[in-house]
Amino acid sequence: MHVLRKLGFYLVALWAAVTLNFFIPRALPGSPVDAVLSKLALRGPVDPATREAIEVMLGADDQGSLLQQYVQYLANLLGGDLGISVTYFPTPVSQVIGQSLPWTLVLVGVSTVITFLIGITLGTLAGWKRGTWLDSLIPATTIMQSVPYFWLALLFVYALSVNLGLFPISGGYDVTLVRPALDYPFVSNAMYYAFLPALTIVLSSLGGWLLGMRNMMVSTLSEDYILTAEAKGLHPRRIMLTYAARNAVLPSVSGFAISLGFVVSGSIVVESVFSYPGIGFTMLQSVQNNDYSLMQGLFLIITVSVLAANLAVDLLYGVIDPRTRARG
């Protein structure tokens, strides 16, 4: 029951995103179809099928009723047809996305998991040791939280890459040394290139998790079951982990949606600083080239990924909080 409700919600959210994607080009001024088609024409001949797909995606006036267009649009989406990219002509949008998505999934996924773990651990300790010198770290953490992702990225590039030459300035891997494959040379090279972008994401989003967890720990520690645990003579480590942190982490997990939104938005801009070959950088390219089909395809895929991540976390929440299980 709980799971069904959740699935229902995510279906509604998905439908909202898809529909929004359909109406934005139709509701806003400007005529993206003409712009895209004229750009495409510069690159080479445009066959009628491509033309029609782009018209459906971006909204053209001579395509029958809005409802018909909408149905056609949904049909194209189901078929994975998102049009042709101008920037990477004549590659289909779906293929461009397929190439850039893994980079972002790995970068953002791994950094988010690392940040979550570090933040929750430090937050647990800071809350447990409330009233000690650790409290004075809180304002510093707060300021770290307000540092724009991309500015921190700029500082890192300037200090560590340009001045000290420790890290590469841009890119996802050294194109002159390795070629994409699942072998050691490529993976190690890609990790080297991903280090600074990942560090940026970790440092800028760490404060939020840490602070949230710390505050929940402080609140949880005044709960009665903590007193019970102390009266039972349990070891402090068990009280801290099984009694306090286990309860205090719940809001962090259920608030994952909000945090992930920030992380994803932040990483788009971080990728642009590092020219990292992921979704965010590709999105920027599409903006600069008025590549509307690609842009909208990217918007969809980002939204779907965020929804999927949240669904996974929601299902996990059902496992770690027995109260949701009972309600279902």
Place this chain on the structure above:
Amino acid sequence: MTTITEESAQIDETEKTTAPRRRRPATTLVVGLGIVVAIVLFGLVAPFFTQDPLAVSNDGMQGPSAAHLLGTTQTGQDVLAQLAHATRGSLMVGVIVAVLALLLSAFFGILGGYLGGWLDEVFSLFTNVVLILPGLPLMIVIGSYVEQRGLLLIAFVLAITSWAASARVLRSQTLSIRSRDYVHAARIAGEKPWRIISVEILPNLLPVMSSGFVFALITAILGEAGLSFIGLGVVGTQTWGSMLFYAQNGQALTLGGWWWFVPPGFMIAVLGGGLSLINFSIDAIINPRLRNAPANVRRVQKAEKEAGA
């Protein structure tokens, strides 16, 4: 009634005795307000005294000097002058967005929470959907379709992507206030709904709303900076984000022009820090445990040290 029985007697005793401390403003609040006021004054006053931020000169990419306190850009514009105008621009965008977001969140959160029923169902479903859709990608899509990106348009786009979180908080707070005795009493006495909302409920939501406003302000300034950095900011208005956009495009990084890209980001970070410190104090009002528990531990340690000495 229920809220009090949930607290143990021990906590009751503590709260009673710590109540008088509430009068003295916390250091975090004073520091936070100081930072914010200083930056606001800088944005308001400094543009009248600086050089023309757009005046081009031949002294491009010069480091800080007496003539240009924060150096010059690639085209020889004065960075300090740009920073002053950008401060004004960023603050303006931030305040407009925060006000819009506050109105939206109050509308969906309070109205839904108070009226309940299917309206609440629809409102909270809508809120949750907006909350889960990633903001910046949506802003990028909308922003890139519009050629004439005015201040209001960008503010509106930022606002529609940043109201949902505080609407959710406001809704749950409204739900809990709605079931309190004095609200029941007012309703039985035949008070009109708008009067109950504005007289009985709104005053109790003020701490939560001000916390939401400050949060929206931070989000808006960060969001605008991100959007401008991509090149999709307000056309013709200088902000911290647009400064960074030009710095990045003007090769400030590779040419070593730290004075160009460090100050705007620094201002964002410091303003955000100041606002967060203010929010800290508001949080402590909303949730007294956050302030009391650590303070209590410290006081006992201090007393023990004094007793031991």
Place this chain on the structure above:
Amino acid sequence: MSKSAEQIVTDLESVRSGFGAAASPEPVLTVRDLDIVYEVAEPVHAVRRASLTLHRGEILGLAGESGSGKTTLAYGLNQLHRPPARIIGGSVTFHGQSDGDVDVLALEGESLRTFRWSRIAMVFQGAMNSLNPVISVKAQLEDVFTTHRPQMDAAERRHRSEELLRLVGVDPSRITAFAHELSGGMRQRVMIAMALALDPELMIMDEPTTALDVVVQREILQEILRLRQELGFAVVFITHDLPMLLEISDRIAVMRQGEIVELDTAENLYFAPKHPYTRRLLGSFPSLTGSTGDFVRAGYSPEETR
């Protein structure tokens, strides 16, 4: 028409003799001049020079209005008081049956943890969340054993936990339940089962029946009295419900503004209260001398719901 004084004494005795007066003259806990201060801007003296002796198997009632320091005093007995509370003076001595006297306030770290629960167990307010909501009753019962009886294996722990539940009248199959799946009364029974786990010599009960409905309150009280008779532990019973204390306690201490103003047997306290405050407290419960003449307790006295 009110019952005569003799009648009430007989009633009292019949209630208690039903469960047998288990008290013996041998002390289990001695408190001398205990002073506890709340370290706030202007320090508050929450407990002033409190002294009392608790006998083996005795039920000692601790009465007083909220803020009188009764909870602070009781929690101080095994150093469970929380900041800003601080013990500034006095002594608490636990007279162990097998291992002699223990200076409780000198315990710290490992020795304090070993002492807690195995010698003094606690039962907290009924409907409050004294149970961890995210782990099962089983895990919470068994972590007492894993901590204090590390030599027990999983099967023994399971067996003993189920036995404890049976002892307090809870179906052992509910052992896998979570707190939210149990009623208020059930939760309180589980708490009592947990408190019995290590066979403690003393149990501190902090308003164990508050916020339970009247029928369940009765059942829980009967259960406590029955177990006390069977197992012979002493009880410090905290409540602001004086009529209930008169009914179940051997002796009662009345606290006001951090001081024990009167400590006497239930009978003496009821028939010959010495302190004016005790008299006032007794006077505020009309049901005691009301026309029904029985110890009928209202489900919620106005004070209780404060």
